[in-house]
Amino acid sequence: MRTVFVTGTAGFIGFHLARHLLDEGFAVVGFDGLTDYYDVELKKSRHKMLEKNPNFRAHIGMLEDHAFLSKVVAEAKPDVIVHLAAQAGVRYSLENPRAYIDTNLTGTFNLMEAARETGVDHLLMASTSSVYGGNTQMPFEETQKTELPLTLYAATKKANEGMAHSYSHLWHIPTTMFRFFTVYGPYGRPDLALFKFVRAALADEAIDVYNHGEMARDFTFVDDLVHSIRLLINAVPPMPNSGAEAVAGDSLSPVAPFRTMNIGNGTCVPLMEFISEIEDALGQPIKKNMMEMQKGDVPGTWANTDLLERLTGYRPNTTTKDGIRQFVAWYRDYYQV
Structure with a gap:
């Protein structure tokens, strides 16, 4: 049985990934700080579900605690x-920027040190589509330059990519960086658009619609995302000069076993169309406050997922119609609405 060490298992994506890996027969060691950025009870309920599986065990601690994190990783002896x-959230980075330095830079450095000290077959780390920043050529491709971050959140994730590349080169750690595109689905974060829109609509409150609705996103259903990660665990970047040939459009580094990878649905959905799908799923109209563009935001995102398909044979394909309906069904059940 292979062991996967997953940070953020009480979080939205980490919970879904851990459950997916457990279903496939992996042992999963989780690590989470249970911070109060949003509803801690929701985080605890995710962990409680995972703990029903005997192959899951969780540790509660902060990434900033290097000694504890290193101890837990060393004891777990993970393969991956x-x-x-x-610290997630583009908009929250305007309010509390220091949290992003502490967690996303110091915490990620500590995790990379633990990986170096223990040794792993593959290190996979989350980046974000926000690193594409001010780029206007879409769909975004992994080989595009990402030198124009518009928020501190994006800047810390771009820094993570650089940090990971250096460790991959120095210590020969095969590393894959994911660039996620607007993930949504059941057990989602309360600060994400779909969650906020559904909650407001069911309370007969108005939602804030930025840039007067003139925005679009590549909305990615969480099950598609974690299935992609599962497949990429086996797509280990080869060492330079190994003789392995890169696939077309590969983002492989010429000096390290390192690549970046878009994980998105591969479609660009207008925001007003997304809201209309929510109204259909709820069976009611939603009141709207039309707002100006928020600082640091971008009008659109769109992932080119050709590299993901070439490496794994898989391309995310859940429609927003189906994904939203699954979220609404979960929300009504979980909150008894």
């Missing part, structure tokens, strides 16, 4: 590490 824990 998937680092998903982070």
Whole structure:
């Protein structure tokens, strides 16, 4: 049985990934800080579900605690590490920027040190589509330059990519960085758009619609995302000069066993169309406050997922219609609405 160490298992994506891996017969060691960025009870309920599986065990601690993190990783002896824990949220980075430095930079450094000290077959870490920043050529491809971050959140994730590349080169750690595109689905984060829109609509409150609705996103259903990660665990970047040939459009580094990878649905959905799908799923109209563009936001995102398909044979394909309906069904059941 292979062991995967996953950070952020009480979080939205980490929970779904851990459950997916457990279903496939992996042993999963989780690590989470249970911070109060949003509802801690929701985080605890995710862990409680995972703990029903005897092949899951969780440790509660902060990434910033290097000694404890290193001890836990060393004891787990994982074959693979998937680092998903982070201070998330583009807009929150305007309010509390220091949290992003502490968790996303110091915490990620500590995790990379633990990976170096223990040794793993593959280190996989979350980046974000936000690293594409001010780029306007879409769909975004992994080989595009990402030198124009528009928020501190994006800047810390771009820094994570650079940090990981250096460790991959120096210590020969096969590393894959994921660039996630607007993930949504059941057990989602309360600060994400779909969660906020559904909650407001069911309370007969108005939602804030930025840039007067003139926005679009590549909305990615969480089950598609974690299935992609599962497949990529086996797509280990080869060492330079190994004789392995890169696939077309590969983002492989010429000096390290390192690549970046888009994980998105591969479609660009207008925000107003997304909201209309929510109204259909709820069976009611939603009141709207039309707002100006928020600082640091971008009008659109769109992932080119050709590299993901070439490496894994898989391309995310859940429609927003189906994904939203699954979220609404979960929300009504979980909150008894």
